[in-house]
Amino acid sequence: MNVEQARARVEPLILTGGTHPDYAHCVAHAARNRKFATGNIASLLRRYVSRESEAEFAVRQALTISTAPAVWKELSTPFQQVSRLKGSNVERRFDYPADLSDDERTRRTAILLSAVDQYYANRPIEDYLAEHVVQSEAMTDPNAWLLTEFLPFDFRTERARPYPVLMPCEAAVDFARVAGVVEYVTFRLDVSVDGITGSRYTCYLDNESIDYWPVLTVGGAQVSTLPAGRPADGVLRSEQGTQVWEYRVLRHNAGRVPAAPIGYVPDPETQRRTFVSPLHPALCFLEKELKTGSEFDVVMAKVMHPHKTQYVPACPGDVAHQQACINGRNPTTQDTCTVCHGSGQSPIATSALDVNTFPLPKDMADLKFKLSEMVHFSSPDIGIPKFQMEYAEYLVKRAQRTLFNTETLSQVTVARTATERLAEADQKNTALMPLAECLSRLYVHAATVSAAYVDVAQGLSVVYEYPKDLIPPSLQDLEAAFGEAQKAGLDTMYLEQKYRDIIRRKFADNPEERRKMEVKLRFVPFVGGSDAYVLQLAALGYITAEERVLRTHQDSIFYRLETTNPNFYDLAPAAQQQLVDAEVAALLAKLPSATGSGTFPRVTFNPPAAATA
Structure with a gap:
């Protein structure tokens, strides 16, 4: 336009x-x-x-x-x-x-x-x-x-x-x-x-x-x-x-x-x-809680400040000025009594309580309460506010479940398996992902406009992406899930991916160390595989000498690379590969070779010779 x-x-x-x-x-x-x-x-x-x-x-x-x-x-x-x-x-x-x-x-x-x-x-x-x-x-x-x-x-x-x-x-x-x-x-x-x-x-x-x-x-x-x-x-x-x-x-x-x-x-x-x-x-x-909450406050006001019921004698009028009181009025002038202000009952000392007063009957037989129980307190049943309070808490829990499809926020802490906690985290991440997408879009837009204002937008591509786990799982849960996957004997590629998740979570607050670990994982073979699994492959002769050395000597190899090449992790992948290969070859030259081919000997099973008479 x-x-x-x-x-x-x-x-x-x-x-x-x-x-x-x-x-x-x-x-x-x-x-x-x-x-x-x-x-x-x-x-x-x-x-x-x-x-x-x-x-x-x-x-x-x-x-x-x-x-x-x-x-x-x-x-x-x-x-x-x-x-x-x-x-x-x-x-x-x-x-x-x-x-x-x-x-x-x-x-x-x-x-x-x-x-x-x-x-x-x-x-x-x-x-x-x-x-x-x-x-x-x-x-x-x-x-x-x-x-x-x-x-x-x-x-x-x-x-x-x-x-x-x-x-x-x-x-x-x-x-x-x-x-x-x-x-x-x-x-x-x-x-x-x-x-x-x-x-x-x-x-x-x-x-x-x-x-x-x-x-x-x-x-x-x-x-x-x-x-x-x-x-x-x-x-x-x-x-x-x-x-x-x-x-x-x-x-x-x-x-x-x-x-x-x-x-x-x-x-x-x-x-x-x-x-x-x-x-x-x-x-x-929240709208339903408005009605419940307003009624709850009214009921609690009555519970905390109960009503007081009391008999009160008839007002005698203003005795000092010789002005009688009949049903709250001066019988001579028909003016409102200045003492009881028209109530016809003697004034009583009141407090924060709501007081309901009744006139003393002429005949004591008409008393509704005994004179010993002249002061009577009445209040609503405590079950009413208790029900309303529990109902309000229920509405809050329903609101949380509606938003996040999980009751994690409102549940009392109980023992759960790592798999259950990870499943709940996935539900919560699904609910929060639309906001992450909005923030990514807003950031890219604001950064692109800012680049245009400062004349550096030509050819620019801005990337601002949130991780799939907006609320990251705990390191303990990831390690527990990884251990269960190892026990179940799941595929090695699956285990490697889970192990990489653990590394990313472990170094989430240390970007530099996380970058170094990701570089190392590109060279170390059989990531995520247990030692027993690697030994089994070695016994079958499926591991080369280079893979064996990288698996067993990775700490010393990368330590020497970091010492001799301070910018090792900033190099291109091809240059890193050359340095790693050279270090592995130098280490292999110092180690005794198990066979001429440089691999572990293959395990063979030969039947014993037949017994001779």
Whole structure:
């Protein structure tokens, strides 16, 4: 879409204040999520039954303390753990064409790293995605947009400095995506001068942006809101001329629209044009907890502050002023008694308890309670709040199972086999993978736009991939599963893959040591095979002398290689192979050979000679 096509699309929308068809749905979805996340559930509470009066509803609303924010945080914590993965757990790579020289690739990579690692407050892009996108917007407003902008700069002496801007769904009034690629997006923001507010519209295209600034009428005079020193390229007026915008066309040369939706799972209600929150499937249980929780708070208030029932004698009136009291009124003037205030009963000392009072009957035979039991306490059955509390806990567990398809988060610690724990981890990883895909897409987009801003995007390919195990299994579980596979006699290639998983997990926090181990595993034969299995192959003559030496002397071989060649692990694989072969040949020359062929002798089974008489 070029500038003229964009103007033809955007300007009618500006003049009418229109929005895209799903705008109201996106705004309502975000507003609903924010209420659960913040605990501002006043508008979500309602009269559940017609017999509840407005006064009773007001009391319930005042007593209700929502636990939704705590549950919301508990459910969102695994997603935040995914966003915190980086370093050796996530593959980040900037690939440039092979026809560039090494110096040019190094130069471009250094410039790009400076941009992406100082993306926000001198911190990397992944930190911004974790702290700002996932912790807030991704959970509550999946239809928000991540916009990458840059401040004005002198291109002759300076480079652009990219920075992020989170645009809520309320600001994104129009957009179009074709095959998942954003063709354009238009944002609307408020601009005010002396209390007079107008709307600024900015439409972003692949290489340009069209910026519309309102002309406001302040004190009878028209005031331009366009930043000083930036002349307008044109003026947009309504038919009556009452609404005026000045616009300018800016070139950002990003090669793509510099804004991307945060996104998550497509929303089926909008034919997959918009997205829903990662916690969306669990919202139904949080809504059910609202009713249970509000009633629970009311019942607990009655249990903790039980009602007190007490007999009270009739009010004698104001004795000091000789004013009698009959049924709460002065019999002479019929004014309300100033002592009992119309109740007709003698005032009593009250506390935090709710007191129900009854007048003393004239005939003592009509007493409902004995005089010795004149003070009587009544309270609801303790089973009611207990049931409600257990039901609320059940709803939280159902929400966790709905999101992660496992009850690991809510189960009491019990003995489990390594296989069961690994299976539960797989279920959890499956539930968390959509967020990892969103973060990968956002990182690649932000890094590519940043590269364009600093003029190093030509031929660039950005890779940012999360591991298949977002929540990595423990080293003990992997080792236990590997031991069970060895006992079961599974295929050697399967055992080798499991052994490599153990190495990757063991050195997950040490990328350099992990790289060295992966190089060594390329040369050491029969990785994952037990010593008994290797000895069996040796007895059958299936192992060469070189394989035997690499299997038994790997520590000394690689120690000498590291000592004599400090850059051994940085060499090309062919060069590493030559050095390893030379070291093995030198070691074989010092060792006695079992046979002329340099292999273990083959085991033969000859039947004993027949006994002779």
